[in-house]
Amino acid sequence: MDENTIICRCSDVTLKEIRALIAQGYLSFDEIKRITRVGMGPCQGKTCGQLVLREIANATGQSMAELQFHQLRPPVVGVKLHLIAEEAERHEE
Numbered sequence: 001m002d003e004n005t006i007i008c009r010c011s012d013v014t015l016k017e018i019r020a021l022i023a024q025g026y027l028s029f030d031e032i033k034r035i036t037r038v039g040m041g042p043c044q045g046k047t048c049g050q051l052v053l054r055e056i057a058n059a060t061g062q063s064m065a066e067l068q069f070h071q072l073r074p075p076v077v078g079v080k081l082h083l084i085a086e087e088a089e090r091h092e093e
Contacts, residue, residue, distance in 0.1 A: 007055075008048035010041020018052055022059045029053060029070050039070050 003016035013036045026032050029039065029052055038052055039045030049069055057064045 007051045008036065008038040008041065010043055010047070011037040013038050013048070015051075015055070018055050019059075022055060027056055027060055029056070029068065032056075033070055045070060 001015055003014065003019070005015045007013050007015050007018055017036060018032065018038075021032050021035060026035065029045075029049065032052055033039045033045075038048045050064075053064050053067050053069065056062070056067055
């Protein structure tokens with residue numbers, strides 16, 4: 001793969017960025033997620049997660065089965081905008 005390949009489309013993170021972080025010693029998905037936000041977009045890592053794990057596995061010699069993917073959390077319940085606006089107005093008084 002070309003190093004300019006986008007690994008995480010949600011956060012525009014490239015393969016070069018992932019490899020640079022691994023070279024700096026960030027060897028878990030969660031560490032890389034906290035720095036780059038991979039896995040935190042609308043896809044929740046469904047697109048980029050396995051690609052990042054593969055790069056970690058290649059760099060460390062571990063199998064992908066040995067690596068831990070991040071904890072998937074269900075989406076938060078939506079809040080209607082009018083409720084946010086009402087709350088903001090209440091605090092302005």
